[in-house]
Amino acid sequence: MKILFVAGGTSGVIFGIVPLAQAARNAGHDVIMAAPENCTATITAAGLPAAAVSSKAMQEALVDRRGVRVPIPEDLHERYIFNGRTFGRYAASCLDGLIDLVDRWRPDVVVGGALAFAAPLIAAYAGVPYVKQAIDMGEPRTIDLAAAAELGPEMERLGLYEMPRTDLFVDICPPSLRPADALPAQLMRYVPYATQKTVEPWMLQKGERPRVLVSAGSRVTPESDFDILSGLVAKVSQLDVEVLVATPEAVAERLRPLFPGVRAGWIPLHQAAPTADLAIHHAGGNTTMGYVAYGVPQVLVPYLPYCVDYSARLDAYGAGRMIAPENDSAENLADACAEILATPSYRERARELADEVAAQPVAAQAVDAIERLVPAAAH
Numbered sequence: 001m002k003i004l005f006v007a008g009g010t011s012g013v014i015f016g017i018v019p020l021a022q023a024a025r026n027a028g029h030d031v032i033m034a035a036p037e038n039c040t041a042t043i044t045a046a047g048l049p050a051a052a053v054s055s056k057a058m059q060e061a062l063v064d065r066r067g068v069r070v071p072i073p074e075d076l077h078e079r080y081i082f083n084g085r086t087f088g089r090y091a092a093s094c095l096d097g098l099i100d101l102v103d104r105w106r107p108d109v110v111v112g113g114a115l116a117f118a119a120p121l122i123a124a125y126a127g128v129p130y131v132k133q134a135i136d137m138g139e140p141r142t143i144d145l146a147a148a149a150e151l152g153p154e155m156e157r158l159g160l161y162e163m164p165r166t167d168l169f170v171d172i173c174p175p176s177l178r179p180a181d182a183l184p185a186q187l188m189r190y191v192p193y194a195t196q197k198t199v200e201p202w203m204l205q206k207g208e209r210p211r212v213l214v215s216a217g218s219r220v221t222p223e224s225d226f227d228i229l230s231g232l233v234a235k236v237s238q239l240d241v242e243v244l245v246a247t248p249e250a251v252a253e254r255l256r257p258l259f260p261g262v263r264a265g266w267i268p269l270h271q272a273a274p275t276a277d278l279a280i281h282h283a284g285g286n287t288t289m290g291y292v293a294y295g296v297p298q299v300l301v302p303y304l305p306y307c308v309d310y311s312a313r314l315d316a317y318g319a320g321r322m323i324a325p326e327n328d329s330a331e332n333l334a335d336a337c338a339e340i341l342a343t344p345s346y347r348e349r350a351r352e353l354a355d356e357v358a359a360q361p362v363a364a365q366a367v368d369a370i371e372r373l374v375p376a377a378a379h
Contacts, residue, residue: 001374004107005033006098006119008135009058009090011042011195012286016135017113018046019191020170023363024111024370032105034098045195053097054090061090077142079305084146091118091147092154098122108374111170114139117147120164121154129167129373136285137173137310138182167373170366172289174356177313186369189360192290194268202263203271207242210277210341213267213296215246215287216303222254228282228303233259235330236280239337244272269294277347278340280333283307283322288314295354297346299336301328318349 005021007014014035025031025048033043036054043050063069070086073079095118102122111131112119123130148155148163155163171178171185214236216229229247237243237259245255245264252264269287273279273294281287283302288310291298298320300311308322315322321336340346 001109001371002030002032002105002107003370004102004105004110004122005031005048006094006110006112006116006122007033007035007039007043008087008113008116009036009039009061011039012284013113013115013135014039014042014046015193015286016172017111017133018043018048018193020111020133020188020363020366021048022046024367027364027367029367032101032107034094034101036094042195046193051097051101053101054094056090056093058090061086061093065089076305076308080140080142081146083306084143084148085150087115087117087143088147088150091116091121092151094118095121095154099125102126109370111370115143115147117144117151117163120166121151121158121160124160124164125158129370130164131168131170131370131373132166133170133188134172134185136289136307137177137313138179139306140309143306168369170369172360173310174292174353174360176353176356177310177317179313186366187360188366189362190289190293190357191363192269192273192286192293194286195266196268197266199271203267204275206275206277210241211244211272211275212236212239212241212337213244213246213272213276213279213281213291215279215281216284220247220251222250225282225303226251226254230255230258231328232280232282232301232333233262233264235328235333236337237262238330239334241278241337241341244276246272278337280337283311292319292350292353293357295347295351297340297350299323299333299340301325301333317353318345319353320346320350 032049034051034053037052038057040050109129110123113135120130169183169185172190243262246267255264269290276296279291279296280299283300300322302308302311303325311322314320
């Protein structure tokens with residue numbers, strides 16, 4: 001069976017769908033993952049074939065179709081619409097490349113990450129089932145509606161009157177945190193994935209002080225979101241804790257002179273998270289789910305509005321604390337960290353969620369569900 005995976009425009013969302021793609025390939029299926037040119041190296045590093053379908057980077061979608069840069073709204077609802085239209089424009093930039101790929105390769109099914117809105121369009125064009133895979137614990141549906149509105153010209157071009165429906169939804173959210181109105185789904189165990197590096201002894205064993213992991217995700221660069229990450233590090237490093245900063249190497253090089261007592265670098269979660277007492281971060285989907293999978297209590301500062309909903313759910317469950325970005329003072333962050341480190345229930349609740357994640361069906365079972373969508377002759 002030929003399975004086309006359609007990824008989003010950043011490494012973080014690619015990381016989210018790699019385990020299912022690897023499981024499909026391990027099951028003997030022919031797999032290609034489509035992404036923009038600047039992300040193909042991330043895919044091939046995972047041992048998966050990559051197809052470049054756009055020369056544009058995700059950041060270019062911040063400019064509308066008239067060539068005007070769209071200002072970022074302050075209102076939360078308007079920000080959801082802004083996000084959806086941005087993802088929609090990005091999807092539109094991938095469509096021609098996807099059509100060319102599909103015409104040449106003829107997949108039997110298309111799998112797309114939750115925010116990869118080109119996936120349902122290309123599945124409809126190819127006349128094959130569409131599988132949507134969650135890449136976090138769920139985004140506001142307003143984002144989907146806004147993306148559909150932005151993609152009106154592309155839907156008209158393909159003869160569609162609405163966004164194609166999902167034939168199968170693969171969800172990675174722990175059952176206890178799924179919203180009451182969540183779509184029926186094939187649940188799947190979340191497996192943290194990131195590009196790797198050589199294991200060093202300090203990653204596997206902490207010292208006497210509590211170990212706190214700080215991150216602002218894989219998309220941080222010295223030019224983008226560096227202030228968010230350096231601000232978090234500055235606030236946390238005032239505590240009597242061991243601080244590890246998980247960040248791309250180019251960012252780490254700039255951080256180290258500023259914080260000489262802090263270890264900073266590309267630290268894959270599965271190496272350091274099992275030794276962590278606490279994680280404090282930007283509430284990105286993969287980062288949040290990774291710490292959930294390892295039973296690490298979290299302090300979440302959702303600088304991206306779409307992360308607010310699931311951050312609040314994690315807070316309400318008792319496995320972490322959410323702090324609104326406007327309240328992210330050093331004092332508030334220190335208080336939240338001190339509370340979590342001193343209160344065993346946070347660790348207990350985080351461990352309960354990790355046990356839930358571990359009990360979910362493995363990726364191979366999700367591949368089985370995908371196979372059932374396709375006539376046996378294609379297998």
